[in-house]
Amino acid sequence: xxxxxxxxxxxxxxxxxxxxxxxxxxxxxxxxxxxxxxxxxxxxxxxxxxxxxxxxxxxxxxxxxxxxxxxxxxxxxxxxxxxxxxxxxxxxxxxxxxxxxxxxxxxxxxxxxxxxxxxxxxxxxxxxxxxxxxxxxxxxxxxxxxxxxxxxxxxxxxxxxxxxxxxxxxxxxxxxxxxxxxxxxxxxxxxxxxxxxxxxxxxxxxxxxxxxxxxxxxxxxxxxxxxxxxxxxxxxxxxxxxxxxxxxxxxxxxxxxxxxxxxxxxxxxxxxxxxxxxxxxxxxxxxxxxxxxxxxxxxxxxxxxxxxxxxxxxxxxxxxxxxxxxxxxxxxxxxxxxxxxxxxxxxxxxxxxxxxxxxxxxxxxxxxxxxxxxxxxxxxxxxxxxxxxxxxxxxxxxxxxxxxxxxxxxxxxxxxxxxxxxxxxxxxxxxxxxxxxxxxxxxxxxxxxxxxxxxxxxxxxxxxxxxxxxxxxxxxxxxxxxxxxxxxxxxxxxxxxxxxxxxxxxxxxxxxxxxxxxxxxxxxxxx
Amino acid sequence: xxxxxxxxxxxxxxxxxxxxxxxxxxxxxxxxxxxxxxxxxxxxxxxxxxxxxxxxxxxxxxxxxxxxxxxxxxxxxxxxxxxxxxxxxxxxxxxxxxxxxxxxxxxxxxxxxxxxxxxxxxxxxxxxxxxxxxxxxxxxxxxxxxxxxxxxxxxxxxxxxxxxxxxxxxxxxxxxxxxxxxxxxxxxxxxxxxxxxxxxxxxxxxxxxxxxxxxxxxxxxxxxxxxxxxxxxxxxxxxxxxxxxxxxxxxxxxxxxxxxxxxxxxxxxxxxxxxxxxxxxxxxxxxxxxxxxxxxxxxxxxxxxxxxxxxxxxxxxxxxxxxxxxxxxxxxxxxxxxxxxxxxxxxxxxxxxxxxxxxxxxxxx
Numbered sequence: 001x002x003x004x005x006x007x008x009x010x011x012x013x014x015x016x017x018x019x020x021x022x023x024x025x026x027x028x029x030x031x032x033x034x035x036x037x038x039x040x041x042x043x044x045x046x047x048x049x050x051x052x053x054x055x056x057x058x059x060x061x062x063x064x065x066x067x068x069x070x071x072x073x074x075x076x077x078x079x080x081x082x083x084x085x086x087x088x089x090x091x092x093x094x095x096x097x098x099x100x101x102x103x104x105x106x107x108x109x110x111x112x113x114x115x116x117x118x119x120x121x122x123x124x125x126x127x128x129x130x131x132x133x134x135x136x137x138x139x140x141x142x143x144x145x146x147x148x149x150x151x152x153x154x155x156x157x158x159x160x161x162x163x164x165x166x167x168x169x170x171x172x173x174x175x176x177x178x179x180x181x182x183x184x185x186x187x188x189x190x191x192x193x194x195x196x197x198x199x200x201x202x203x204x205x206x207x208x209x210x211x212x213x214x215x216x217x218x219x220x221x222x223x224x225x226x227x228x229x230x231x232x233x234x235x236x237x238x239x240x241x242x243x244x245x246x247x248x249x250x251x252x253x254x255x256x257x258x259x260x261x262x263x264x265x266x267x268x269x270x271x272x273x274x275x276x277x278x279x280x281x282x283x284x285x286x287x288x289x290x291x292x293x294x295x296x297x298x299x300x301x302x303x304x305x306x307x308x309x310x311x312x313x314x315x316x317x318x319x320x321x322x323x324x325x326x327x328x329x330x331x332x333x334x335x336x337x338x339x340x341x342x343x344x345x346x347x348x349x350x351x352x353x354x355x356x357x358x359x360x361x362x363x364x365x366x367x368x369x370x371x372x373x374x375x376x377x378x379x380x381x382x383x384x385x386x387x388x389x390x391x392x393x394x395x396x397x398x399x400x401x402x403x404x405x406x407x408x409x410x411x412x413x414x415x416x417x418x419x420x421x422x423x424x425x426x427x428x429x430x431x432x433x434x435x436x437x438x439x440x441x442x443x444x445x446x447x448x449x450x451x452x453x454x455x456x457x458x459x460x461x462x463x464x465x466x467x468x469x470x471x472x473x474x475x476x477x478x479x480x481x482x483x484x485x486x487x488x489x490x491x492x493x494x495x496x497x498x499x500x501x502x503x504x505x506x507x508x509x510x511x512x513x514x515x516x517x518x519x520x521x522x523x524x525x526x527x
Numbered sequence: 528x529x530x531x532x533x534x535x536x537x538x539x540x541x542x543x544x545x546x547x548x549x550x551x552x553x554x555x556x557x558x559x560x561x562x563x564x565x566x567x568x569x570x571x572x573x574x575x576x577x578x579x580x581x582x583x584x585x586x587x588x589x590x591x592x593x594x595x596x597x598x599x600x601x602x603x604x605x606x607x608x609x610x611x612x613x614x615x616x617x618x619x620x621x622x623x624x625x626x627x628x629x630x631x632x633x634x635x636x637x638x639x640x641x642x643x644x645x646x647x648x649x650x651x652x653x654x655x656x657x658x659x660x661x662x663x664x665x666x667x668x669x670x671x672x673x674x675x676x677x678x679x680x681x682x683x684x685x686x687x688x689x690x691x692x693x694x695x696x697x698x699x700x701x702x703x704x705x706x707x708x709x710x711x712x713x714x715x716x717x718x719x720x721x722x723x724x725x726x727x728x729x730x731x732x733x734x735x736x737x738x739x740x741x742x743x744x745x746x747x748x749x750x751x752x753x754x755x756x757x758x759x760x761x762x763x764x765x766x767x768x769x770x771x772x773x774x775x776x777x778x779x780x781x782x783x784x785x786x787x788x789x790x791x792x793x794x795x796x797x798x799x800x801x802x803x804x805x806x807x808x809x810x811x812x813x814x815x816x817x818x819x820x821x822x823x824x825x826x827x828x829x830x831x832x833x834x835x836x837x838x839x840x841x842x843x844x845x846x847x848x849x850x851x852x853x854x855x856x857x858x859x860x861x862x863x864x865x866x867x868x869x870x871x872x873x874x875x876x877x878x879x880x881x882x883x884x885x886x887x888x889x890x891x892x
Contacts, residue, residue: 338791340790340791340794341789341791341795342790343785343787343788343790344790449643449647449648449651450640451639451794452639452640452798452801455801455802456655459674459802460658462670462673463655463670464658466669466670466673467659467666474669476669479673480669480670480672480673481537481665481672482669
């Protein structure tokens with residue numbers, strides 16, 4: 001136990017063991033027989049048992065402490081990799097050595113500064129150690145103390161890189177559950193905000209929390225979430241993705257039915273809509289359920305800009321869904337089957353750029369789309385200075401070279417570029433990934449059946465969206481089923497004081513969310 | 528029943544989407560061959576007629592709340608005969624779906640893809656539809672509602688022809704004789720078929736019976752007006768010598784339009800029209816699936832869908848020439864009229880005469 005600094009009064013272990021050999025032994029046996037009928041384990045027995053539980057893991061520390069005038073020894077046990085060394089030193093060891101001479105082992109827990117509980121079951125010891133606690137056994141006693149000395153390491157709270165906003169809060173969740181929940185609590189200061197911890201993973205014992213607003217969130221859905229999480233039967237649950245995949249309604253759908261966010265304001269907003277947030281202990285991701293299609297297209301920015309602009313941005317985003325999905329497909333269909341659709345003024349421009357291309361439009365588009373995907377993947381993995389280089393080499397050099405080499409037409413580059421930009425407009429990365437994947441089958445359909453293929457593709461897509469559910473609630477609400485009242489916050493965003501009702505798709509217990517925030521208008525008119 | 532029911536509003540859209548289908552493209556031509564420029568009046572008369580049929584259907588189904596036609600028939604004419612009639616109805620509905628597929632291919636084959644094998648086009652629509660109708664009536668209704676804005680686009684595209692229309696073409700009104708108009712009414716009724724979906728969809732609708740009637744009757748009214756509008760528009764766009772040589776006047780009309788951003792509007796129109804065709808097909812196949820379910824006493828109609836889809840694909844590929852398709856069309860239209868008007872009338876009379884009311888027929892799933 002090298003981390004324990006040893007001030008003067010400490011009698012070294014060897015000395016102490018040697019000196020108090022005979023008397024100690026007799027006294028201890030006397031005490032045990034007095035206190036309980038059951039034989040109390042000696043400290044050494046406890047040490048061997050614990051180290052066998054942990055398979056002689058090297059980071060399990062044992063430390064015997066005793067003072068001259070004490071009758072009993074103390075055994076400190078902790079996992080040096082789970083507990084905070086500094087905390088142990090400052091809150092347990094230092095007070096002990098300052099006051100050690102004045103107290104006895106029976107009363108020593110009073111001087112421990114860390115939060116301490118009294119535990120009776122030796123079986124729980126391994127779990128407590130894994131939580132980072134320091135266990136203190138007293139010779140001859142059956143009960144023991146557990147002091148909270150868990151190591152916490154936190155990174156700074158920064159804005160999540162994949163969900164930036166122009167206006168509004170710039171904080172993001174971090175890899176610490178308590179801090180994350182604090183951020184939510186700060187936003188929603190209500191006793192109705194309920195946090196329920198859970199543990200999943202038989203070996204990893206990963207902690208997580210279900211958070212919801214009592215009285216707003218639908219109880220049936222809350223129970224559904226709790227039940228589905230309790231059903232997870234796996235050795236390891238390391239990422240929130242593991243939880244999401246185990247609990248979502250349609251695992252084979254390309255669309256995410258649970259929304260992830262790293263933004264506390266987004267999570268808080270969704271909590272207030274009656275949705276449920278599930279967080280994992282070591283992840284900055286908050287999973288929001290039940291999600292609907294349009295919530296993936298909402299951003300905190302919309303609510304911080306004037307509603308007219310907010311509506312415009314919303315509209316642009318929904319529009320981007322269609323361009324990202326359908327633009328290459330429509331282009332392929334037009335140039336390979338329906339050339340007559342192009343108005344006469346443009347025919348020449350398109351025809352001349354296509355004339356010398358050796359490949360059919362479908363292949364051409366596939367090549368370019370795949371190139372874009374390659375560049376994207378590469379620039380994520382590379383460190384940021386090189387990433388920019390790759391973007392320039394990939395985007396500009398390749399783009400320019402393929403055209404001058406005559407492999408791909410100018411038009412196709414324009415189409416692919418617009419499509420790529422459209423795909424990144426979606427505020428949620430999972431939805432943008434879903435859109436990118438679905439684009440390919442649509443392109444193939446357009447390349448084989450023209451407009452008919454595109455229509456068939458979109459029909460299948462919309463049928464799928466209509467059929468999808470998220471925790472039993474319709475995913476494509478408020479369009480299917482059509483709910484006029486809820487359309488106020490989908491394609492457009494009406495002013496805050498017009499959004500009187502919560503979205504119906506999460507089946508909130510309390511529908512009304514806003515009354516007459518602008519009633520002062522009437523009052524002023526009267527004056 | 529709880530997760531399965533639809534609202535009267537959804538019923539309205541289901542009926543609209545079922546009614547508007549293949550007929551829209553060729554109806555003006557058919558009517559013109561029968562009643563010349565008075566053809567649009569045939570649609571109006573047919574519209575009035577189907578309002579009565581709807582009333583009849585409603586009177587019949589009102590007696591048995593929560594039951595489909597397939598539950599009602601055995602109650603009225605006995606289990607054995609009921610089963611036979613149910614099977615006949617099912618077969619009829621399958622053939623209506625097949626007819627939709629055949630007409631669809633006939634037109635797309637002529638206008639866009641003359642070389643594409645028949646089964647490819649047909650299976651595209653049939654498989655897509657099969658994917659939808661495995662689910663409940665509620666999901667179907669939701670999907671139909673999403674697809675309804677496309678009808679407005681169709682409406683507006685056709686409206687553009689008024690920039691180049693001549694009202695004189697429609698004149699003189701009523702000169703071709705009432706007889707011809709009535710002959711045309713039969714074709715118009717066939718084109719307006721689709722309200723018979725109410726025979727099954729009434730059972731899934733929540734709400735007061737009056738509201739259901741209102742929904743269906745309003746839907747039929749809207750469709751009648753839409754068809755009248757389409758017919759009327761084509762009649763004032765083409766003169767009587769032109770229209771006789773264009774079997775799909777709507778498309779020929781749109782073909783002539785050209786906008787600054789898009790030429791050949793007919794191709795866009797056809798792509799959107801495909802959705803209307805598919806929705807009609809979905810409705811009929813769903814009804815047929817319900818029929819199979821009740822005849823074979825299955826728990827859920829889901830299992831019948833793959834068989835029905837493949838049967839309809841195979842049946843729709845059988846007729847090779849246009850002449851054969853016409854023959855099929857003639858028979859199926861005839862059966863459409865027989866199964867929706869006289870038989871329903873008969874069933875209603877039996878129900879009234881025998882004072883049958885629906886008590887035990889509680890429909891599930």
